[in-house]
Amino acid sequence: MSTSVLRALKILELLSGSDKPLPLTRIAEQLDIPKSTAHAILRALASREFLEVTEHASYSIGLRAFEVGAAHLRSNNAVDIVIPQLAGLTKELGITSHYAVLDGTDAVYLCKQDPPGLGIKLASSVGARLPAVVTAVGKAALAWLPGNELAAHLPSGGEVGRDVGIMAELAQVRERGYSLDDGETASGVRCIAAPVFSPSGGPGAIGVSYMLGSTLDADAVAAHVMNSASRLTQLLGTLTRKATA
Amino acid sequence: MSTSVLRALKILELLSGSDKPLPLTRIAEQLDIPKSTAHAILRALASREFLEVTEHASYSIGLRAFEVGAAHLRSNNAVDIVIPQLAGLTKELGITSHYAVLDGTDAVYLCKQDPPGLGIKLASSVGARLPAVVTAVGKAALAWLPGNELAAHLPSGGEVGRDVGIMAELAQVRERGYSLDDGETASGVRCIAAPVFSPSGGPGAIGVSYMLGSTLDADAVAAHVMNSASRLTQLLGTLTRKATA
DNA sequence: CTACTGTTTCTCTCATATCGAACAGTGTTC
């Protein structure tokens, strides 16, 4: 059913995961699509500017795809509330903050706020997808999930062996109120996150990142993050109460 | 050729332009697609999370579409250079700055920087598409286009009558080095923009926005913007020189 | 309860997208 549409989407996903533009042949072999079929789909995608054709007939994600994707943030009414909160966190602490939601076993970063000081910004993490269990925001979102939903968001799918360590860590996160990531994702950078409960959207979390060896006190930072997260949950609650009223 | 793929893309475009989620019937009639076919395509899009299904079986842009769209910024190496420059502008002037590129007759906003002070952020303009001739960034990008390319980026497509006023304004923009928008797009807000020339990417511009009636002097602001824009052009030049070397 | 709007699922027919193979550019290698 609807194979060509699914193939077009797979092409978009493949190209979004690749940091370099890919030529037709590479795309066709990666996805097991005959070259001629891939060619037709690529032409359709490029004609609508969902793909861009680079100098050497390679394809990368186009402007229209960006435009369409940006509409997701607009439709997600939560983000409008989240951004000011992140800005507040970043201003108070002087470090980068971000907001992510859970999608299957991954955490997807929706938005972030950088401190004004930094000369060179890191590669923008917005739109990044990482396994939830290796990120602070992911663990924060996982920790407060009801037990019956949790399995669906763990990579092992409920296997006992691998999950034991994770379950223990999530229990610890629940106990102290925030999650920690000491260089698991990017070595040398610590992330601290706390959960955000949105009645309408899925489970999510906000977090901050800073270099290990900074003078910042982890407990103090965590207090700020937890404070912001709980206020955010509160705001999101009133938001939906208005929408449903 | 490839109708179902094109239809899927049109559905995405339609939903990205709508601020509310749309039900199947509305989508089908808007795009002249038989309901049963639309249903199949929507299922395919939703199964890959390019669309989200809301409470009342309505569809809106999904998380995966956002993720894919964000990849466009990552592939656009210009943005990494632009963001710090915008941050500098916003810090110096204390007002919102943004970067947009020309796409056909429209200007599409790629990124922006908000000043830290503002309590409530305006609806994020990132991903917005506006007619180039009614925006400061659009006019700045248009003004320095070679004559033979300009027609393709004007809505009237080269008709003399309507273009006369625009051509005069673009000449004025070229003369003083920056473009101005006094409430044309949003009443009460002035935008000032200057062109950015990227050897690899298309024509673009950076600009700033602030409320009319502010104490800021337009000439002083324009000087900052033009300064940033020319430095940006310089940086982008060295960037591609490295890439091709 | 009934009428109505909208969604979902069938079915069947016919158009059409898919596929493999052959063609045509481009740069590389010996």
Added chain:
DNA sequence: GAACACTGTTCGATATGAGAGAAACAGTAG
């Protein structure tokens, strides 16, 4: 400089997916 390997493109025959209508189903309003 010629043959080669690598691309992207084109072109028909076939199978697959799209089109159209009807009908079952759910929710809402009269």
